[in-house]
Amino acid sequence: MPSVPSLLRRYPFVTATLVVAVVGLVLWTSGATTQVGWLFGGYALVIAAVQLVGMVKDLRSGNWGIDILAITAIVATVVVGEYVASILIVLMLTGGEALEDFAANRATRELNALLTRAPQIAHRLADAGDNAEDIAATSVMIGDLLLVRPAEIVPVDGALVSPEASFDESSLTGESIPVTKQAGDAVMSGAINGSAAVTVRATATAKNSQYQRIVALVTEASASKAPVVRLADRYAVPFTIVSLLIAGVAWLVSGNPVRFAEVLVLATPCPLLIAAPVAFLGGMSRAARNGVIVKGGGVLETLARARTVVFDKTGTLTTGTPAISAVNPAPPFGADEVLALAASAEQYSSHVLAASVMRAARDAGLNLVAADSASEVATFGVLARFGTREVAVGKLSFIASHAPEAAAAELVGGELAIYIAIDGRFAGSIIARDSVRSNAKATIAALAALGVKRNLILTGDAQTTADQVADALGVTEVHADCLPGDKVDLVRGIAERPVIMVGDGVNDAPVLAVADVGIAMGAKGSTAASESADVVILVDDISRTARAVAIGHDTVRVALQSIWLGIALSVGLMLVAAFGFIPATAGALLQEVVDLAAILNALRAIGGRRDAHVQRVPAPTRAGTPDVAVG
The missing domain is CATH 3.40.50.1000 (HAD superfamily/HAD-like)
Incomplete structure (x- = not known):
């Protein structure tokens, strides 16, 4: 946690305001009340001028805010001689930045944790030998054998070489229970190794590893501003009009200009300016904790x-991992010939079925050969040439353009077909089954x-x-x-x-x-x-789609509640002050309470820890309504 001196240096206007307040207190205790008025009044008008410059710049860029209320309140309290109230308003404005910064840091704790935990060092092993060489994680090359010691962070994506290991992937997936991996299983960078040292074979460089991708997404997400913040800004005009109207009527009816200042002291912008951004940062933090990166x-x-x-x-x-269930060759081609040529052609495809076909061929002991030329027609198929033989693999419509006699395969639920043509003749189909999640x-x-x-x-x-x-x-x-x-x-x-x-x-x-x-x-x-x-789900779980929508609902609700809470409390107190029941100094103190209430309410968007442990959407209840955790 930052020290008090560092906080004072970080927020010079807060520091200056506190110094002025302390000096004023010393002068007041010594009986120099006139000097206190000049000190507080002069300093408050300087701050009002600074705020005015910023407001004019915002207006020129088309951004309407409610700084005019704070400026008017400062000037009004100085004019009517309520110097203590003016310095309290200044403290509220200058302290607003510190409050926002604290709340934002609290809300983005989980996001910042990703950035500070980025692996920096890797221990590279020679294939023969036990001596590990410490290198920068960015220097790891694909194929390097790496030692990961107990409780260390996996530096890059890799495949487990050790027979078995346990990894904590909570910072990546939100799953709090350690995951047990077997030899050959994929291990994500950013996962924390268990209690035993293990070896991992790098399958990606640091730049292309899962953890660095997450860091890049988080960096992009944390720099955004939500439209609802601009919506909060749009509340500024009606709120300003209502506040000035209440203050003006109070002055007119009472005939006392002090009443105008007493009302405006309670009409400050912090609930609108701070609460909404804090709520949205909290929602993004909550989503990240649930394995969902939201880019703004x-x-x-x-x-x-x-x-x-x-x-x-x-x-x-x-599931996206279909398994080959049957090979149906068309005469005169044989099943092994069709599968081997199809798998050889699929080496040049990015389609998810290509890996299944190649895996089935290798499992059958068939050899895959390199093509002399190959081209993929996106979403349709692959055309490859092996010596004098031309092989087309893909959809029925694609194969029919090479072999007009191609016929659709008979499929049952959950099955899909890959069609093959060899040298312009229909060679059959390969049936795969991809189960529904x-x-x-x-x-x-x-x-x-x-x-x-x-x-x-x-x-x-x-x-x-x-x-x-x-x-x-x-x-x-x-x-x-x-x-x-x-x-x-x-x-x-x-x-x-x-x-x-x-x-x-x-x-x-x-x-x-x-x-x-x-x-x-x-x-x-x-x-x-x-x-x-705009949203990236870091785990292979489609239910996180509903979780992201639920978090969106919760976040917007909390943001708007915070805005209206601040407005309602401020308007209520202004009405009371209009009848002369709240002196200006007391009003300035009460407004600080309003600001704090709005910010604390906005922090509710961070959500409880309970939803981080719900890893799937439960089955529908007897009534057919899904039990969705929305925090």
Whole structure:
């Protein structure tokens, strides 16, 4: 925690105000009351001039604020001789920055923890030998063998070489229970090793590792300003008018100009200027604690207003790791020949099914060969040449353009087909099964309960496959065989807005960017998808989509409650002061209490720790309503 001297240096106006107050107290005790008035009044007018300069700059840039109330209150109290009240108002204004900074630091504690924990050192091992060489984490190369000592942070993404290990991934996923890994399992940078030293084989450089990606997202997120903060600014004009009207009427009816100052002392801007930003920083912090990076407070506000959700299918509503269940060759081709050539061609594809085909071929003991040339037609398939043989692998429509006799395979629920043509002849199909996520249906129901009533599936897969997934989840609107451009056009054409788009692949990046809120399943998804999205889910759990919307609702509610709490208390006290029941000095002290109440209420947006431990959307209750943790 910062020391008192460092805090005083950090906030010079607060320091100067306190010094003036202490000097004034000394003068008053010595009987120099006239000098106290000149000191307090002169200093207050200097601060009012500084505030006026800042207000004029804001007005020129088109930003309307309520600094005019504070300036008017300072001048009014000085004019009527309420010097103690004027210095209290100045202390409130200069101390507002310190209060905001403290509250913001409290709200962003979890976000800042990510930045301060970035791994700096790695212990590199020779493949033969036990001596570890300490190197900078940024110097680690793919394939390096690294030693991770007990309780150390994993420096880069890697694969576990040791037989077994336990890692704390709470700072990455929000999961408080340590995760046990076996040899060959992926280990994320930023995870904390357990009680035994282990070895890890680097699979990515520091720059491209999961932890550094999170740090980059957090840095971007923490620098944003929410539209609701601008909404709070828009309360300034009516609040200023009401405050001046109450003060003017009080002066007119009473005939006492002191009454004008007594009312305006209670009409200060801090609840509007501080409470909303604190609430949104708290909401972003809460989301990060739940394994969700939100790139800005404005995203939380849009999530709270969302009315439509659009899902990609593969890797989003489904697990994204389909397994090959059958190879159906068309004569005269054999099953091994079809699988081997298809897998060799799929080496040049970025589609999620490519890895499944290659894995099935290797498991069958088949050799994959390098192509002389290969090209991928995005979302359609791959065309590769091996010597004199031309192999096309992909969708039925793509294969039919090379082999007109291509026929659709018969599929059952959850299955999808990859088609193959060899030398212009239809060579058959490979059947894969990609299971629907166990909590996908509950997530859709949870979103509906949160006001996101309309749901769609947009996918590049075949209509029959998409329909099977939609039937299993209760989704009635499906658009299949979509190119990336088709998805963009469909999302732009949706009338029920704001629209959330949830996806995970490279082909989802354009539509994530054009949606009102793009949510990327970043645990296994592409960097391109994460960079173009507004929200990145760091764990492979679609229920965090509903969690993000719930946090958005909570954050906006708390922000608006804080704004209205400050306004209501200020207006109520102004009405009381209008009848002469609150002296100016007492009013200035009461306004400090109003400010503190608004800020403390805004800090509620950080949320309780309980929702950090809810790792999935529970199944629907007997009544069919999902039990969603919203904090």
